[in-house]
Amino acid sequence: MSERAAIPREGRRRVLVEDVTPRVDGGRYPAKRILGERLDIGCTLVADGHDVLAGTLSYRRVGDSAWHSIPLEGGRNDRWTASFVPDTVGTWEFAVEGWVDRYETWRRGVARKIEAGQDVSVEVLTGAQLLAEAAARASGAHAEALAQAATHARDAKKAGADRFAVSASDSVAALMARHPDRAEATRSPTFRLVIDPPRARFSAWYEMFPRSAGPAGKHGTLRDVIARLPYVQSMGFDVLYLPPIHPIGRSFRKGKNNTLTAGPEDVGSPWAIGAAEGGHKAVHPSLGTVADLRALVTEARARGIELALDIAFQASPDHPYVKEHPEWFSKRPDGTIQYAENPPKKYQDVYPFDFECQAWESLWIELASVVTFWCEQGVRIFRVDNPHTKSLRFWEWCIAEVKREHPETIFLAEAFTRPTLMYALAKAGFTQSYTYFTWRHTKGEFTEYLTELTRPPVSDFYRPNFWPNTPDILPEHLQFGGRNVFVQRLILAATLSSNYGIYGPPFELMEHVARPGAEEYIDNEKFQLRTWDIDREDSLRDIITLVNRIRREHAAFHDNRITFHRTDNEQLLCYSKRSADGASVVLVAVNLDASHRHAGWIDLDHGALGIDPRESFQVHDLLADARYQWQGPRAYVEIDPGIMPAQIFQVRRRIRTEHEFEYFL
Structure with a gap:
């Protein structure tokens, strides 16, 4: 004979807990919610027979010792729910429990027998036992009241119906609900939740190159950006995003319009990070100092604006990492370091990190320290360049490591890639993400895409951020559509999504000429200084200001229910x-x-x-x-x-x- 299957130890636990929500990939990743937002937890409780069931929701912030518990409320089709409002940002956890409520099952059954005119003298004794057991679980006045109810239920001198009336009264039932018998309760796995600050759900981003903020023909500084803050504030933006502010390499520096040969006056791409002056923890000398950055953070925050910095985990050939840690880079058979490529594009001025190198642990630790360094300067928002080209496991660890000390930090993924990879980044911890909005045009496309993004399961972990343009993307409709299209795409981005952004001043000044053969701006700020006349009469500044004011004043725009x-x-x-x-x-x-x-x-x-x-x-x-x-x-x-x-x-x-x-x- 074959060996008998092991009998489950939980065999007496008759309740099954199923379909707990919200959960992402069965609980592998945390769902995301916002501080102050009511969090609705749901589950299905099912058991054999017709007994009454009960349940609780238990929750706490990760790291706290005590759990908070509230009853689950039953609804249709065995669906149970409970809600709570998290009071701090960070990671929370919750679980639900379900059990057979023997007291309520007894109470309902005996009431039916009395209605049918049956003698319930024996059945009331069962209730007395349940009351006595609850009294043993309770203490103080509750224990005393339950014990008295049990004694009354045993009083054979009284009629069974009278004894039942006392032991099944609403006041006694309320005490029994406070002290249920959960010895055979079924508990779900523990699920996690990430609670983010309100700006994670609702924000308006403005991107600008600080080196183009100075007087005509001169390299701008972080102090010039401070002087530009009233302009950004006046339009109603609450996040100011700066591309990389670090020293720029000189080797293989790109010239204007991404040409391979740079002249002595060419400033290079800010994404070619690192030079003799420093790397990812340094400020380009022409922009200023770390102290200037801190001053910018302070002044921006005083105006209701949070500063967002670019995190680009790559290095120029001149980065100190290249000499100090060559083990962090991939080498070609001829011994040279592999530069970045996206055929037919070549980025000879950029070395990607090798996340499969033997020294991956020290690489992870150093890169995480880059983010925490800028957190220590007061920055709490980061736009991450091409995160989909770096290890997903690294991001899950790195973001959790940063949020352990700074749980209010927001990460925006600049990931124009496959939907599954974009979603994987969100599950790994990215707070928001760039999207395919730029390439959606028809009513059907918008309806289908927004329906996908704004409903579970996607909405439990993925927050879209809509951008009509970026320094890398000047879509065809902006090249040829004129002012009407700029205003149209502004309104679509700002009203379809609770998070949106523009790359300015090119957007409000309706820059629309593309580099031949590319869907990006000619004379691009990525490779040269530009001077912008932000006071131009035809600027879209006024309509941008109006749209942002409408968004801010009407709470319906503050999330993505659509x-x-x-x-x-x-x-x-x-x-x-x-x-x-x-x-x-x-x-x-x-x-x-x-x-x-x-x-x-x-x-x-x-x-x-x-x-x-x-x-x-x-x-x-x-x-x-x-x-x-x-x-x-x-x-x-x-x-x-x-x-x-x-x-x-x-x-x-x-x-x-x-x-x-x-x-x-």
């Missing part, structure tokens, strides 16, 4: 957003054809708008400052991109007061 509304015109994209408390509701209609006027009907999803379909309501076009009265299942819009390529409506619902007056919210 509903698409059907339109009868393929050139009209319509979507709404609603804040978690339902107080803020917005509806956006965008003309995707920046060259022609389009009109059409919107099929309104009244449920998404929080509107009674029988009531009229007001919408306020926040871009044109116009108001309209709508009623019924459809609404008509007409959008001329030459005037404004979109309408952003605040939905104002009618409220009836006790005095029968009506007003709009």
Whole structure:
């Protein structure tokens, strides 16, 4: 005979705990939430038979000794839920437990027998035993009250129904719920959660090259960036991102427009990091000093702006690492170090680190220390260059290591790569990520892509950040579409995603000439100094300011919950957003054809708008400052991109007061 299978030790635990949410890849990675946001935990509790079940949610911040516990509440189809609000950033953990509630099962069963006119004298004794056991688990006044209830249930001089009425009263049941029998409870695995600061969910980024912030023809400094802060603040941006600020190598330095030969005045690419003056922990002498960087952080923060620095883990041939740690780089058969390539592109001025080298542990430690060094200077946001070309396991370790001391740190992944790899980076710890927004154009493309990004399981770990342009990307529609397209893409980026950014001043000044054969700017700041007339009359500064103010003042734009509304015109994209408390509701209609006027009907999803379909309501076009009265299942819009390529409506619902007056919210 074959050997008998081992009998499970938990055989008496009848409750199965299934489908716990939120969890990512079965709990391998933490889900992400925001400080102050209500965190909804769900699970399925299922057991044989018809017994009453109960459960609890236990949670704590990782490192705390004590757990907090709250009851699970049952719903439809054996689904149970509970909620809590984390009060600090960092990593939290939670687990759920389920068990058969023998007392409530007894209480319900005996009540039915009494309703049927049956004698319950014996059944009440079972309740007395359950009460006595609970009294032993309790203490103080609770134990005394439960013991008295047990004694009353055993009093044979009283009728069974009377004894039951006391032992099954609401007050006794409440005490029993406080002291349940969990000896055979089933506990789920422990799942982790990363709680990030509010800026991780809602932010407006402005990218600028500090070396182009100076007077015409002169190399800008970090002090010049401080002088530029009022401009950035006036447009409503709350993150200022600077490309690498480190010394730039001279060997194989690239010239203007990425030419292979640099002249004596060429400044080189900031991503060719490292020279005799220092490496990743140094500031380019022409930009200033580390003290200047700290001053910039302080002044920016005083204006409500956080400084974001670029983390580019690569080195120029002149980086001190190359001489001090040649073991961190890959060598070709001829003994030379392998430079970066992306055929047909060659980056002779950049050496990638070899994450498979024998000295990988010392490499990891040093690279993590680069991030913590800048954290010590006050920086809390990092845009990471090409993270998908570095070890995923490194990022998981590095980000956790940084957040161990600085849990409020935000990491943005500049990863234009395969969706699975972009998602893997987010699971490894990146707070936000660049996306494919730049290459989405049609109503179908936007609807499909945003639906994917804004719903579980993706939304549990991935936060998109939409950019219409970057120093590397000048898309074709910006090259040829004119002012209308710039405004259209600004509104799409800023309203579809709660996190967005622009590369300026080229964006607000509508720079649109590309380098021949490339989808990037000619005379690119990546390779040369530029001077920008930020006070130009045709600047988009005013519309950017207005859009950022609308985003800031309407909480519906502060996260990525989104509903698409059907339109009868393929050139009209319509979507709404609603804040978690339902107080803020917005509806956006965008003309995707920046060259022609389009009109059409919107099929309104009244449920998404929080509107009674029988009531009229007001919408306020926040871009044109116009108001309209709508009623019924459809609404008509007409959008001329030459005037404004979109309408952003605040939905104002009618409220009836006790005095029968009506007003709009």
